[in-house]
Amino acid sequence: MRFDELRDRRVAIWGFGREGRAVLKALRERLPSQPLTLFCSAAEVDAARAFDAALHIVAGEPDAATLGRFDVVVKSPGISAYKPALLAARAQGTRLTSGTALWFGENPDARVIAVTGTKGKSTTSALIAHLARALGVRTALAGNIGLPLLELLGQSADLWVIELSSFQTGEAGPLELGVVTSLYEEHLDWHGSRERYVADKLKLADVSRMLLVNGLQPGLLERTAAHPRRLVFGTPEGWHVCDGAIRRGGQAVFDSAALAAPGLHNALNACAALAALEAVGMDALAAAPALATFRPLPHRLQPLGEHEGWHWVNDSISTTPLATLAALESLHGRAVTVLVGGHDRGLDWTPFVEAMRTAPAHAIVCMGANGGRIEAALRAAAVACPVLLVNDLASAVEAARARTLAHGVILLSPGAPSFDQFRDYAERGRQFSALAGFEATGVAGIDGLGIEGTPHD
Template sequence: MRFADLRNRRVAVWGFGREGHAVIKALRSQLPAQALTLFCSVAEADAARAFDAALEIVAGEPDAAALSQFDVVVKSPGISAYKPALLAAQAQGTQFTSGTALWFGENPDARAIAVTGTKGKSTTSALLAHLARSLSVRTALAGNIGLPLLELLDQPADLWVIELSSFQTGEAGPLELGVVTSLYEEHLDWHGSRERYVADKLKLADAARTLLVNGQQPGLLERTAMHSHRLLFGTPEGWHVSDGFICRGAQAVFPIEQLAAPGLHNALNACAALAALEAIGMDALVAAPALARFRPLPHRLQPLGAHDGWHWVNDSISTTPLATLAALESLHGRTVTVLVGGHDRGLDWTPFVDAMRSAPPNAIVCMGANGARIEGALRSAEIPCPIMRVADLAGAVAEAKTHTPHDGVILLSPGAPSFDQFKDYAERGRRFAALAGFDAAAITGIEGLGIG
């Protein structure tokens, strides 16, 4: 769908976050005479009026009748496509689109790589843009990573690196390359089931002329086996990790110890980025040394430093138990107290509990809405390390200090979203930094967003 398709139709925007702001600005730019309604929360209504006085504001959650009054509703990604009201309005003829879909509609010929995955998509996207720029390619980095595509509408770039969440993969237009970094259980509250989550995530394959996937995941390989042009990373024939190096086939290319983003999973993300460059015909071997200049993204295994005798690591982006396991693996051999728990989406913590049987950390502090469930599973399994439960992050930090020897690591890697106590993972990470004694304001956003 293009902006021209919305002219003289009844149009509403649903959601007033950053995506909603970008949609409204783009609509005003492209269709200045278009009447426009905004569905937003009651708390957002005054800010919305100040943002655009010409908007018709409808405060509160819209029902099917309200949505059905419009020909087209442009919704924000966080609003589930499976809400009953949305499905009912859709059945009555209302079309639903998004800022992402509108950008692709306006840019059908853009050279675009879209990156998705349960984990690793942001780091891989940022690495890919960083490496392309090291080759003097004018590259845009946008999407779910923190910059809506519509904020870059009408701006030129030679290569577009676009991170897409599972909420957005079905909105992508034709792509030169799609990348899937990993596929685990996630966002079941939005998608409704694990099978639907997987199916939605892999809609990216339908849009991608070439598909690059993680060759270490049998389930992902099985689900993408029929793609006509599928490439792999993480296998010995291509870009993979071996003996402390990022390798291309038998050639050792880059020592992992020089990669500032810690952990084997980040080395694998680097493999994905290098393989993606190669897949579109760029010289990945020439780009590889630039990995040494890449700065890790905030809240992703971010070493905050030492304070009060402990080392502090902020992995607030961790929203699945498997992500927490990856964080612990990256700190193997060190004395680690891990802080887990948050908003409960009913994810299965069994793999985490099983791993703790054989490789327990120094201590585990359970917190938040699902803290009691995690604690119960750990105690039932008789995990051989101290296990504490507290109400909130402040209590978790206090407990961690009590149970962690000096020179040990206090790791925030919750394995759960933050919505039980925080606006988002970034707010949670900044609060952790402040509780640890660091300047939370110094944790800035992701470098490299936009065009460079």
């Protein structure tokens, strides 16, 4: 959908987060006299009035009848497309769109690499942009990684690297390369089931001229086998990790230990980024040395440093049990106290519990809304390490201090969203950093968002 298709239509915007504000700003620039309605929470009404005094603001969640009064509803990503009210309004003729869909509608000729996946999508997106810029390509980095596409509306780049969440993959337009880094169970509260989550993720394949997927995941390979131009990374014939090196086939290209982002999964993310550049015709071998200057993203296995005799690692982005296991794997051989738990989405913690039975952490501190459920599962499995249950993050940090050996690691890798106690994972990570005794500047924003590089004629 394009902005011109909204002209003289009854349009509502649902959501007043950063995506919603970007939509409002773009609509005002393109259709300045158009009446607009905003659905937002009661707590956001005053801020919305200050943002745009001409808005008609409705506080609270709209029902089907209210939504059905509009020709088009532009919704924010966090609002599930499967809400009954939205489905009913759609059946009555209301069209749904988003900021992502509007950007693609306005930029049909943009050269786009879109990245999705349960884990690794942000780091892989940032790596692709970093490496492309090292080759002198004017590159945009935007999307779910923290910069709505509409904030860059009207700007030009030679390459657009766009991170898409499972909420957004169905909103993308035709693009050159889609990348799927991994596929696990997540966001079941938004999608309604694991099957729908997987199907929504893989909508990216439908709009991708080429598709690059993780060759180490049999289920992902099976589900994407029919794509006419599918490529893989992670397997010996292409970009993969073996014997401590990132390799292209039999050629060792980069020492994995030289990556500032730790862990096998981050080396695999680097393979995905290099394979993506190669797929679109860029010189991945020439770009590979720039991996040494890539700065890890905040809240993703981010080493904060040593304080009070312990090493502190912030992995607040971890929102699945499998992500917590990957974090522990990256710290293999060290005495690690791990802080787990948060908002309960009903995910299965059995793989985590089984892993802790065979290779336990030094200690496990359970917290938050699902902390009791995790603790009970660990105790039922007779995990051979201290297991503690506390209410909140502050208590978890204190418990970790009391249980962790000198020079050991205190790792925040919750395996669950933050919404039971925090606005988002970044706020949780910042509080962890403060509780550990570090300055907030240590968990600053993501490097490289926006457009960087020299424009080409």
